[in-house]
Amino acid sequence: MHLNPYHLQIASFALINIMLALGVYVTLSTGQLTLGSAGFMGIGAYTTAVLTVNCHVPVPVGIVAGGLLAGVAGVATGFPALRLRGVYLAVATLGLGEMLRVVFIRWEVLTGGAVGFTGIPQMGRETLDMLNTYGLNPQGIGLKDNEFTAFSVFLILLLIAILTVWAILRQSSSRVGRAFSAIECDESAAGAMGIDIHYYKVLAFGEGAFISGLAGALYAHTASYISPADFTYHRAVEVLAFAVLGGIETAWGAVIGAAVLTVLPETLRFISSYRYVVYGIILVAAMVYRPQGLIDRALLRRFTAK
Amino acid sequence: MLAQQLINGITLGGIYAVVALGYTMVFGVLDIINMAHGEVVMFGAFAGMLLASGLGAPLWAVFAGAVIAAGALGYLLELLSLRPLRRRRVTAKLAPLISTIGVSILLENVALKLFGPGNHPFKTPLSDMKFSLAGVDIYLVQMVILGISLMLAAALYLWLYRTKEGLSLRAVAEDSEIASILGVNIDRAITITVVTASMAGGAAGVLIGMAYSNVSTQMGVSIGLKGLAIIIFGGMGSVGGAVAGGLILGLAETLIAAYWDSGYRDAAAFFIITLVLLVRPQGLFGRDAAAMRH
Amino acid sequence: MILAVEDISISFGGLSALDKVSFTVDEHEITGVIGPNGAGKTTLFNIITSVFTPSSGNVYLHGKTITALKSHVINKMGVSRTFQNIRLFGTMTVIENVMAGRHARMDSGVLGCVFRTKRQRSEEHYARDKAVELLEFVGLSGQWDSVSGNLSYGMQRRLEIARALASEPSLLLLDEPVAGMNDVERAEIFGLIGRISRTGVAVLLIEHNMPLVMGLCQKIVVLDFGKKIAEGTPEFIKTHPEVIEAYLGKEDDEGG
Incomplete structure (x- = not known):
């Protein structure tokens, strides 16, 4: 058996990006555009970094705690966000994200400041160590140590990404999901139809932040090094590009958009150094030619009908 | 010491006001936040830098070059990212926002490829000239910056409110359908708005270069955020609000850096955004809450 | 009264x-x-x-x-209502519109929806049956899965009434x-x-x-x-x- 750790790493980052895009998608599915997703991602990443390194908490606990804390921050943002619409909300969340980044830089005791946070336990190595303590060895299945670590990181991320997509899809085809899209279509009509607009908008903010935080925590345990540069406005725009290219009508849009835009620059090397230029063009072109994104509900229906 | 800081703050604030005017004009007429305005300012600054540091051009030529470059960029922005949305009748409320975000990261990274990373020195003949007044050092540059920003603000105001051109722009801002029935050419009005706002941005870019003595490709994001903070603070679409907001932010940043911690200087803008949106979402000088229902 | x-x-x-x-x-x-x-x-x-x-x-x-x-x-x-300028949930299907209108008579939350509890499934099933019943009542049979925004004007009016009735108003x-x-x-x-x-539903109508x-x-x-x-x-x-x-x-x- 032979695995290319480099390819696995790209696939792993694609999965993290899918999670991030899903976080933006969930909030956007109630019509709320957030440019603060990088900030929530950072909360998740730093939370688990501090918990696992400074407090020696097990990695899975740290990851869940990171997601939850980001979710709490999302709910806390969701309430004031109720007063804002459209561009105002976008700009406010942009400001929030940048403010969080300043906090990551300045709160040096906890975060390591601008230099970053190193030595975060890597999920793959942790899995390998665990196997070794049970006397197991990846060579038994013909894998080198580095192949095994990359592969196990990929599998863990794949599992969590699948679970996230599964949960979001189930939610969208039920009472909560109908409330989300009703609010996105027409807020006051939704209210007149018995939907508690405030509750569902805050819920969407919390869920989106939770998923972003979870993705951030997973990123920390994949890269094992984080710094405020990982959680900038550009990161938020990049994630928005994933969701918008793929389409914001269904969760599949975020999945496809993030996968395509992560893998494309890696396969087409010459694009790689121009990736942000490409993202920019994609955002403009998508808005002009296909504002609903690559995957829309009509397309999905055509697939499911067959 | 305080007098020195106040002068520095007002100078900075004057620049911010000009940046914010660019946002407020476009928002006033098109009801769109041009997320690429910060990058237009950045390109203006680089055009000025090439002329000033590279060719040693005189100050008027530096401004002219920057204004022309930024205006041309504004024209392209309208032509490639805003007009097609109107042509294809894209109704998604967030489409122009996302489309101009696209232009902003495109421009930033094109600039990175063209000019390279890091700070590029911005030298003008005035750079080191200063005089002392009652024990306070005043750089000639500061006087030029302040004078030009106030002139620009006044000129834009007069143009918008005292000329026929300005009247038709405001008619479009009020109701583009009725304006079009009344014979206003909407595309032309919008193009003029975006180009003029961008030209002001180009001038602001030179002012920033003069104030900091260097420019970088990343300045667009931070200056853009500040411009956004100011128009939210001052009220979207309000010229007076943009000027007042610019001066307040400039002073706040300078005082924070001088008396507290320079690391938090850039957070002042975000803090202001958050605070204003929570307490008074329509901004200090905003017309009314109905303005934010868009 | x-x-x-x-x-x-x-x-x-x-x-x-x-x-x-x-x-x-x-x-x-x-x-x-x-x-x-x-x-x-x-x-x-x-x-x-x-x-x-x-x-x-x-x-x-x-x-x-x-x-x-x-x-x-x-x-x-x-109390339920329709609007002068029809305000359907345009990107949702016909039956989704009616089921969304039933929101207040349902109670599954996030966990119920994600884990599809027995209660959630029977509630959803009942809501779907009710929606079909209402669509037939207003004269919109067999178009349940079309996107509501694509319906003709008259059909949209009927759908809006069905959506309003879904919350079982008095x-x-x-x-x-x-x-x-x-x-x-x-x-x-x-x-x-x-x-x-x-x-048995009291009606207040504008004309x-x-x-x-x-x-x-x-x-x-x-x-x-x-x-x-x-x-x-x-x-x-x-x-x-x-x-x-x-x-x-x-x-x-x-x-x-």
């Missing part, structure tokens, strides 16, 4: 839109609110469903005040349900409103063309420039001097 509106006043930008308007709606009846365009009819609906809060006055449902409660709470208490507010329809379509919708009324609703309503409230000028049976309204005055000459241009 199911609904009582008491001394409602509201003004916008100094202009009075409604001035001390009072009237009642009885159970099992169809009540019409008529008046020229701009008389304040839709504003009245928006106050009853709490889109606006009146500057004075109260709205009572079954004798309890509902003034300024949240819209969704009022819906749950049994009071249904219809805002110009036959606007822009021809005689045949109008007769069909009036037939539908009659059937709704016979199921600016008075003769149209005379035969349909048991009671009529006439508004003009934000003031109630008459309330009573159609026969009483027909002969009311102020009503005749308000309507003289207006039927020519609004007779369509």
Whole structure:
């Protein structure tokens, strides 16, 4: 058996990006555009970094705690966000994200400041160590140590990404999901139809932040090094590009958009150094030619009908 | 010491006001936040830098070059990212926002490829000239910056409110359908708005270069955020609000850096955004809450 | 008496839109609110469903005040509505629209929806059956999975009524349900409103063309420039001097 750790790493980052895009998608599915997703991602990443390194908490606990804390921050943002619409909300969340980044830089005791946070336990190595303590060895299945670590990181991320997509899809085809899209279509009509607009908008903010935080925590345990540069406005725009290219009508849009835009620059090397230029063009072109994104509900229906 | 800081703050604030005017004009007429305005300012600054540091051009030529470059960029922005949305009748409320975000990261990274990373020195003949007044050092540059920003603000105001051109722009801002029935050419009005706002941005870019003595490709994001903070603070679409907001932010940043911690200087803008949106979402000088229902 | 509106006043930008308007709606009846365009009819609906809060006055449902409660709470208490300019959830399918309208009569939360508990599944199943039943009731059979935004105008009106009925209201507010329809379509919708009324739902409907609703309503409230000028049976309204005055000459241009 032979695995290319480099390819696995790209696939792993694609999965993290899918999670991030899903976080933006969930909030956007109630019509709320957030440019603060990088900030929530950072909360998740730093939370688990501090918990696992400074407090020696097990990695899975740290990851869940990171997601939850980001979710709490999302709910806390969701309430004031109720007063804002459209561009105002976008700009406010942009400001929030940048403010969080300043906090990551300045709160040096906890975060390591601008230099970053190193030595975060890597999920793959942790899995390998665990196997070794049970006397197991990846060579038994013909894998080198580095192949095994990359592969196990990929599998863990794949599992969590699948679970996230599964949960979001189930939610969208039920009472909560109908409330989300009703609010996105027409807020006051939704209210007149018995939907508690405030509750569902805050819920969407919390869920989106939770998923972003979870993705951030997973990123920390994949890269094992984080710094405020990982959680900038550009990161938020990049994630928005994933969701918008793929389409914001269904969760599949975020999945496809993030996968395509992560893998494309890696396969087409010459694009790689121009990736942000490409993202920019994609955002403009998508808005002009296909504002609903690559995957829309009509397309999905055509697939499911067959 | 305080007098020195106040002068520095007002100078900075004057620049911010000009940046914010660019946002407020476009928002006033098109009801769109041009997320690429910060990058237009950045390109203006680089055009000025090439002329000033590279060719040693005189100050008027530096401004002219920057204004022309930024205006041309504004024209392209309208032509490639805003007009097609109107042509294809894209109704998604967030489409122009996302489309101009696209232009902003495109421009930033094109600039990175063209000019390279890091700070590029911005030298003008005035750079080191200063005089002392009652024990306070005043750089000639500061006087030029302040004078030009106030002139620009006044000129834009007069143009918008005292000329026929300005009247038709405001008619479009009020109701583009009725304006079009009344014979206003909407595309032309919008193009003029975006180009003029961008030209002001180009001038602001030179002012920033003069104030900091260097420019970088990343300045667009931070200056853009500040411009956004100011128009939210001052009220979207309000010229007076943009000027007042610019001066307040400039002073706040300078005082924070001088008396507290320079690391938090850039957070002042975000803090202001958050605070204003929570307490008074329509901004200090905003017309009314109905303005934010868009 | 199911609904009582008491001394409602509201003004916008100094202009009075409604001035001390009072009237009642009885159970099992169809009540019409008529008046020229701009008389304040839709504003009245928006106050009853709490889109606006009146500057004075109260709205009572079954004798309890509902003034300024949240819209969704009022819906749950049994008031549902349609809109003058149809406001469907345009990207959702026909059946999803109706199921969304049933929101207040369902209670699964996030966990129930994600883990598809037994309770959630039976609730969802029941909601779907109910929605199908309602769609057949309003005459929209077999188009359940089309996107609602793609329906014809008349079908959209019917769908909006089905969506409003999904919350099992005791009071249904219809805002110009036959606007822009021809005689045949109008007769069909009036037939539908009659059937709704016979199921025990009180109906309050807005129409600016008075003769149209005379035969349909048991009671009529006439508004003009934000003031109630008459309330009573159609026969009483027909002969009311102020009503005749308000309507003289207006039927020519609004007779369509």
